[in-house]
Amino acid sequence: MTVPASTPSSGYPPAHGTRGDSVLAPRALAYLNVREGATTVLVTTALAVAIAFLPDPGWRTALWVIVGILAVVSLLIELPWLNRKQVENTSYTATADYVYITRGWLWRRTTVIATAQILNVEVVQGPLLRAFDAVSVRFTCISEVEGLGPLEPRAAERIRATVLHAQAEPAR
Structure with a gap:
C-alpha cells in the first residue's frame, strides 16, 4: 500500500525521518548549553568532593584526573557539537x-x-x-x-x- 505524501489536509503523517514543518526555539541551543554546562559542573563538583574522602591518595589522584578529563570532554564535545546537532535535527x-x-x-x-x-x-x-x-x-x-x-x-x-x-x- 502506498501512503500519499503528507499535506496538512491529508491526515497522513510524513514518512519516517522527514523533517517537520517547525523547529525548536531560536534560543534552544543556548538553553541546552547552559543546562548541560551547569549539570557538568555540578556533577564534577559532587564527584570531586566524594573522591576527596577516599583514604588512598593514589586512588584519589587517579579518580580526580579521570573526572577532570570527563568534564573537559563533556564541555568541549557536548556543548559545542552534540547540542548543536540535537537542535538542528x-x-x-x-x-x-x-x-x-x-x-x-x-x-x-x-x-x-x-x-x-x-x-x-x-x-x-x-x-x-x-x-x-x-x-x-x-x-x-x-x-x-x-x-x-x-x-x-x-x-x-x-x-x-x-x-x-x-x-x-x-x-x-
Missing part, C-alpha cells in the same frame, strides 16, 4: 490529526501521536526555560508521555490549541 509538525516529532542525527527517532490518543497537553516553563523565553510541551497518552522543547511560548500554545481543538471537534 529536531523538528515537528502539529495538525488536527497528529503530532509528528523527529529527532536525531545518527539515530533517527520519529514519533507520531494521533491527536485522538492525546489525553493532555502540558506546557512547562521552569526558571531556566523562563530565562531563555522558552517552554517545553509534554503530550500525555495512555501509555507514555512525549516531550518536545524548548519551544517559543507562541509555538507551544499553537500546538496545544491545535490538539485540543481537534479533540473538541465531533468525530469525522
Whole structure:
C-alpha cells in the first residue's frame, strides 16, 4: 500500500525521518548549553568532593584526573557539537490529526501521536526555560508521555490549541 505524501489536509503523517514543518526555539541551543554546562559542573563538583574522602591518595589522584578529563570532554564535545546537532535535527509538525516529532542525527527517532490518543497537553516553563523565553510541551497518552522543547511560548500554545481543538471537534 502506498501512503500519499503528507499535506496538512491529508491526515497522513510524513514518512519516517522527514523533517517537520517547525523547529525548536531560536534560543534552544543556548538553553541546552547552559543546562548541560551547569549539570557538568555540578556533577564534577559532587564527584570531586566524594573522591576527596577516599583514604588512598593514589586512588584519589587517579579518580580526580579521570573526572577532570570527563568534564573537559563533556564541555568541549557536548556543548559545542552534540547540542548543536540535537537542535538542528529536531523538528515537528502539529495538525488536527497528529503530532509528528523527529529527532536525531545518527539515530533517527520519529514519533507520531494521533491527536485522538492525546489525553493532555502540558506546557512547562521552569526558571531556566523562563530565562531563555522558552517552554517545553509534554503530550500525555495512555501509555507514555512525549516531550518536545524548548519551544517559543507562541509555538507551544499553537500546538496545544491545535490538539485540543481537534479533540473538541465531533468525530469525522
